[in-house]
Amino acid sequence: MFNAFRDELRQIWSDKCYLALLTLLPMLSLLFFTLFFANTAIESLPIAVVDNDHSTTSRKIVEMIDATPSVYVTYSALDTAEAERLITSGRVYAALIIPHDFERKIVRQESTELVLCNNGTNISTNGFIEKDIQQVVATLSAAILLKHGESLADILPIRIEQHTLFNSSLDYAAYLTPCFMPMMIMIFSILGTVMATTKRKLKSIKQLIGRSLPTTLSMTIVAMVMLLLIFRHLQTPLAGNIWIIILATIVLIIDYQAIALFLVALTADRHLAISLGGGYSVLAFTFSGLTFPTMAMFPILRFMSYLFPFTYYMKIMVEQALRGAPIGVSLTNLGYMILFALAPILIYKRL
Amino acid sequence: MLVLLFAPLIYTILYSSAYAKQIATEVPIAIIDHSQSHSSRELISMFGASPYIDIRYQPTDMQEAKSLFMNGDIYGIVYIPNNYDRCAARNEQRWISLYLDASYFLMYRQVFAGVAGTVSSIHNVTPAIELRSHTLYNPALGYGTFIMPAVLLVILQQTALMGIGMVGALQRRLRYKPMIAIASKTFVYSTIYAVLCSYIFVIHYHIFGYPESGEIWRVVVVIISYMLAVIMLASALSTLFRRVEEPLIYIIWSSIPVLLLSGASLPVEAFPQWMHTIGLLLPSSSAVPAFVRVQSMGATLTEVAPELVRLWVLTLLYTALYINKVSERFSSLGYPLPPKGDIHTLL
CATH class of the missing domain: 3.40.1710.10 (abc type-2 transporter like domain)
Structure with missing residues (x-):
């Protein structure tokens, strides 16, 4: 496993594109959202x-x-x-x-x-x-x-005393960055894993894990930078438990790596796996219900929203960052997320 | 082929279906009635009549209501205090409390509209000034009508960048003289997109009932200007890719940034001016506002002239870059080589 890991690092270093997708590109995408949402108070x-x-x-x-x-x-x-x-x-x-x-x-x-x-x-x-x-x-x-x-x-016979319970500053950045930034992590986790597992023939599960590990590590580091940006720099409120969020973020990375493996096994084709994986991660945004509520979707599409780990991740984000909900509520969602990591087992034989 | 043709089809259908219902109605809320009087029940029945909200629960205290909130069962709480009836009887102003959740903006808005709208309609004297609002071009404020025109255009651009990029990476070797190669490629792509755009902007548009206020020939002018700029940008970029996966890797993440830069969701006033200026290098940043105004709002071509001019400048710019790059490679190779990694493996 360690050999495979070291071998993969060497591969990454020699392939400019592969290196960029694990380091430069994700950082660039985070930078984009940070600058874009730097001051979104709607004025004039x-x-x-x-x-x-x-x-x-x-x-x-x-x-x-x-x-x-x-x-x-x-x-x-x-x-x-x-x-x-x-x-x-x-x-x-x-x-x-x-x-x-x-x-x-x-x-x-x-x-x-x-x-x-x-x-x-x-x-x-x-x-x-x-x-x-x-x-x-x-x-x-x-x-x-x-x-x-x-x-x-x-x-005015009746007056309303208005309380905004969560995200009371009504901040657009606070609302959208915790959604867009993790999407970038998802996309690059899929890309990295597909690159790692389609280059050469895989011999064992250990080798598979060894090769996927650089992506996991690199994305975890990027994700930590992301959480710092979200909660420190952009000052998204953090009303709940940060450890649940960190844990959920790591599970999110592993989930999407698992989904990448699933797609690789299914298609046995690098470009098709990347295309499908990319599409799957971009669609997750729509189905997370953050902008347009899933409640208002047709039942079959509402059902589809459960097929994206991102939906559960966003629920955890909203519960823990904006609402400060009890931990128990989020643990259920975390449980669902962990189930997705088991996706490759479904087609274990084809790997 | 997959990326060029099927990806845009699948995306457009899935996105449109998700937003097919357009608006969220009957958002569940809870009402705590500590007044338990005739007048409070009267108020509650007025809330019940609002299309925006649905009184799903009537808990007895705040604790119970909050736990409903945390479980995601409701999106707002109205609290009617016990002095409500007394104040009504004495003809004094009476207060109610409204607890909202801004972690889901659309829900927040619907609950606010439902409660505040109902309350403001209750008055004993006619207001001195009334505001009569007309919502133009999208009277129901549908979410699909708002976001889908932009999403459709961005999907076309992004899939073109990837698809044409992949073909470009496969066809690194030249078989024909540069000008012939460029002309024939552009022709093939234009034909593909003519078919695809006809489907999206005629059949798809019709199925999902998006506004078609624009005169057809104006819409066609905008779409042609846009797609030419997109094809030329994609072709110019395709000369940079060496391997088939490169365009996917470099472009796949950028869809959301591109959509944001077009100012379709967050208005251009809300993000840094310099980012918008740089974003104008993308055809979508000019085409999205032009298309929305022509197709959804019925603008004339003179009213979108600045955007159209920008699109044609971009087309010329990217064509020049593309020709320059291809002829450079042609001259460095000397004579065209026989084809190897053939395009048919992809198509």
């Missing part, structure tokens, strides 16, 4: 305003909207058609239309309305803009009614 999304009123009140509401954290008024359009052109040419995400009798109606204590045309093709910008403008309108509306002598209980 450009919107246009069509002010048909040109009054003090309309200018005031535009100022208030401009002052919100995410919205930034960059254009004032003449009419709705021009505003729509600004949206379709990608210069603004939304347009706010102020009616010509806006101030007059407020003075006369009549109800008036603002129209917001908000681009729905990007649901994240849509949500931020909607939320901020809604808040400004509600605040201003309440202030006007109070001035008119209405009581707060009539304007």
